[in-house]
Amino acid sequence: MSDIFKNLNPKQIEAVKIISGPVLVISGPGSGKTRCLTHRVAFLISENIKPANILAITFTNKAANEVKERVQALLSPSFSADSGRLSAWPTIGTFHSVCLRILRREISLLNYKPSFTIFDEYDRLALIKKVMARQKLDLKQYNPQMIVRKISKLKTELLYPENYKPNDFFSRLLARIYENYQTELKNANALDFDDLIALTVKIFKHNPQVLEKYQDIWKYILVDEYQDTSFDQYSLIKLLSQKYKNIFAIGDDAQSIYAFREADIRNILNFQKDYPEAKVIFLEQNYRSTKNILAVAQNIISNNQSQVPKTLWTENGRGERILVKEALNERDEADFITLKIEELMQKNHNIGDFAILYRTHAQSRAIEESFISCGLPYQIIGGIKFYERKEIKDILAYMRLAANPSDLVSFERIINIPTRGLGQTVLAKITNTHEKNLIKALDILAKENTKTKQGRALKEFYELLYDLINKKTDISVASFIKNIIKKTDYEEYLKGLSASKNDAYSNFEERMENLKELLTVAKKYDNVGSERGLDNFLEEITLLQGVDSLTLSANANKVGVPDKATLMSIHSSKGLEFPVVFIAGIEEGLFPHSRSTFNPQELEEERRLCYVAVTRAKEKLILSYARRRNIFGSTQRNLPSRFIGEMPQDTIEYAASGIDDDYEEKIYY
DNA sequence: CCTTACGCCATTTTT
DNA sequence: TGGCGTAAGG
Numbered sequence: 266m267s268d269i270f271k272n273l274n275p276k277q278i279e280a281v282k283i284i285s286g287p288v289l290v291i292s293g294p295g296s297g298k299t300r301c302l303t304h305r306v307a308f309l310i311s312e313n314i315k316p317a318n319i320l321a322i323t324f325t326n327k328a329a330n331e332v333k334e335r336v337q338a339l340l341s342p343s344f345s346a347d348s349g350r351l352s353a354w355p356t357i358g359t360f361h362s363v364c365l366r367i368l369r370r371e372i373s374l375l376n377y378k379p380s381f382t383i384f385d386e387y388d389r390l391a392l393i394k395k396v397m398a399r400q401k402l403d404l405k406q407y408n409p410q411m412i413v414r415k416i417s418k419l420k421t422e423l424l425y426p427e428n429y430k431p432n433d434f435f436s437r438l439l440a441r442i443y444e445n446y447q448t449e450l451k452n453a454n455a456l457d458f459d460d461l462i463a464l465t466v467k468i469f470k471h472n473p474q475v476l477e478k479y480q481d482i483w484k485y486i487l488v489d490e491y492q493d494t495s496f497d498q499y500s501l502i503k504l505l506s507q508k509y510k511n512i513f514a515i516g517d518d519a520q521s522i523y524a525f526r527e528a529d530i531r532n533i534l535n536f537q538k539d540y541p542e543a544k545v546i547f548l549e550q551n552y553r554s555t556k557n558i559l560a561v562a563q564n565i566i567s568n569n570q571s572q573v574p575k576t577l578w579t580e581n582g583r584g585e586r587i588l589v590k591e592a593l594n595e596r597d598e599a600d601f602i603t604l605k606i607e608e609l610m611q612k613n614h615n616i617g618d619f620a621i622l623y624r625t626h627a628q629s630r631a632i633e634e635s636f637i638s639c640g641l642p643y644q645i646i647g648g649i650k651f652y653e654r655k656e657i658k659d660i661l662a663y664m665r666l667a668a669n670p671s672d673l674v675s676f677e678r679i680i681n682i683p684t685r686g687l688g689q690t691v692l693a694k695i696t697n698t699h700e701k702n703l704i705k706a707l708d709i710l711a712k713e714n715t716k717t718k719q720g721r722a723l724k725e726f727y728e729l730l731y732d733l734i735n736k737k738t739d740i741s742v743a744s745f746i747k748n749i750i751k752k753t754d755y756e757e758y759l760k761g762l763s764a765s766k767n768d769a770y771s772n773f774e775e776r777m778e779n780l781k782e783l784l785t786v787a788k789k790y791d792n793v794g795s796e797r798g799l800d801n802f803l804e805e806i807t808l809l810q811g812v813d814s815l816t817l818s819a820n821a822n823k824v825g826v827p828d829k830a831t832l833m834s835i836h837s838s839k840g841l842e843f844p845v846v847f848i849a850g851i852e853e854g855l856f857p858h859s860r861s862t863f864n865p866q867e868l869e870e871e872r873r874l875c876y877v878a879v880t881r882a883k884e885k886l887i888l889s890y891a892r893r894r895n896i897f898g899s900t901q902r903n904l905p906s907r908f909i910g911e912m913p914q915d916t917i918e919y920a921a922s923g924i925d926d927d928y929e930e931k932i933y934y
Numbered sequence: 935c936c937t938t939a940c941g942c943c944a945t946t947t948t949t
Numbered sequence: 950t951g952g953c954g955t956a957a958g959g
Binding site for chain 1: 943944946
């Protein structure tokens with residue numbers, strides 16, 4: 266237990282030690298936030314608080330896993346998970362996984378079946394489109410994505426159709442779609458991501474005895490990245506912590522960059538209003554960056570109005586100046602970056618030391634091309650995600666249908682995959698049978714039409730699905746997947762796809778690789794026991810979208826330093842650190858983005874984004890902007906970003922541009 | 935029901 | 950520039 270304080274500074278110790286009552290920790294970048302959080306969990310347990318009474322909530326699975334691992338490391342050898350000495354583990358999970366756990370037990374209060382499935386973004390969009398089409402709405406006039414966003418926003422505000430009061434033409438239209446959508450979800454026995462949280466809050470609000478049950482379980486609550494909570498998440502925490510008020514919130518208002526996803530910075534700014542007795546602790550010592558980098562960050566952020574004032578400091582050296590490069594165009598910029606990397610690798614750096622950050626994914630291409638031509642290994646984080654790939658979604662749809670035969674969205678997806686001559690007409694007939702179990706409906710329909718060609722196809726499809734579903738509990742998840750691929754002749758289907766379409770789709774090999782990867786993930790569930798194996802698998806997969814999905818499964822041990830440079834958006838870089846950070850495209854219009862420049866609040870968010878980007882760097886920070894940029898086919902001329910002007914100029918040095926104004930005009934695109 | 939052609943649109947995205 | 954969704958023809 267003395268270990269618990271060994272590597273902590275006085276502020277961190279203070280934050281760890283206050284056991285009861287509300288605590289707010291404002292933790293600057295690189296100030297040991299996760300350390301503080303994990304040590305606190307360990308400390309609580311060492312003070313004989315039952316682990317089962319502790320709830321730690323994070324936003325990402327990655328963060329949750331990190332906290333779990335580090336808590337375990339702190340507690341062993343005195344406690345060890347597998348020795349069974351620890352009667353129960355603290356609950357450490359994401360908002361969504363924690364709520365999922367609650368809902369599996371309690372959702373019958375809302376007349377859902379506890380076996381509900383979770384719809385991801387794709388499913389939700391598909392359902393919205395269907396609902397809109399049925400209401401004969403023009404999908405061009407009303408963008409379904411936009412409708413999804415609006416509904417998502419309403420749910421985050423805890424407004425369900427029954428208490429949403431539309432007051433103009435558009436909101437009445439929205440309300441109709443929303444109501445329909447929600448009914449369809451219920452019919453499919455499905456919840457979307459927002460429901461996981463909003464419905465949990467709903468149950469708590471309407472069933473005080475249920476709420477109290479959980480309040481008594483989780484007497485000690487810790488919330489990570491508190492600045493990123495949305496209203497529903499905030500409400501959840503507030504309800505849960507209401508009885509004992511042992512809430513520990515940690516975060517950094519200056520790193521709030523998810524307002525566009527309904528994160529509300531006011532939650533952290535108003536913490537003291539919510540809990541007047543709250544202790545507030547500032548973690549201002551930075552262990553990550555040089556003095557110069559910190560000075561740059563601090564100067565930039567001081568241009569924002571709404572923030573908790575704080576002063577970061579570090580014992581680290583001054584370090585080098587921040588290098589700023591003016592490039593001619595995006596290719597010149599990319600070449601500068603690769604050249605610089607090669608130069609630094611001659612000195613004392615490994616390729617894994619470098620991160621190239623950008624505001625928009627569209628910027629990655631030019632950089633990627635330069636990396637390829639120089640033969641530098643790299644990885645791109647973000648962009649197309651593993652579980653969004655067609656081949657993965659197809660197989661998952663079969664699995665989900667097996668797990669939940671009412672899942673209409675999955676059914677629609679695969680009814681003609683691989684091509685079997687079934688489509689909209691059949692779908693309409695299925696719906697007309699009013700049989701919620703779609704497999705049964707298929708059987709009924711097949712028996713009604715034994716003569717026709719379509720009838721035969723129906724029968725075949727039915728038998729295929731029946732076969733698959735019958736086996737789902739007999740065999741492992743991995744075998745189940747293999748079965749699907751084999752029985753549907755999916756490989757042939759993929760070959761056909763790549764042959765018929767043009768080059769962009771001829772990535773058969775890659776698709777098969779992805780399926781193999783899916784099998785690898787599935788193998789983890791083989792020993793879970795096939796009874797729950799499939800359900801467990803699907804559940805985790807759905808909650809495990811995003812970046813870490815692949816890394817987590819395939820090479821969890823490689824998380825540290827890969828032997829590749831990393832290309833990613835600034836948003837995905839939050840929480841990470843690299844010895845050398847490039848920020849590409851620091852131009853007016855790009856960063857800050859043109860869509861944000863006229864809205865003061867959005868501009869402040871861009872500035873926080875810049876703050877996040879800059880503070881990823883440990884030793885070296887290199888910024889670049891291009892005079893001209895080819896974007897979406899046309900050429901833009903941008904000025905250097907105002908953020909450069911907001912940096913202390915004595916910490917900056919300009920790289921030789923190697924161009925003069927005459928020369929610029931001679932460059933041929 | 936499937937294929938092809940064309941027009942549209944394009945921040946960021948922890949679950 | 951290119952990826953996607955809709956509309957038309959086979």
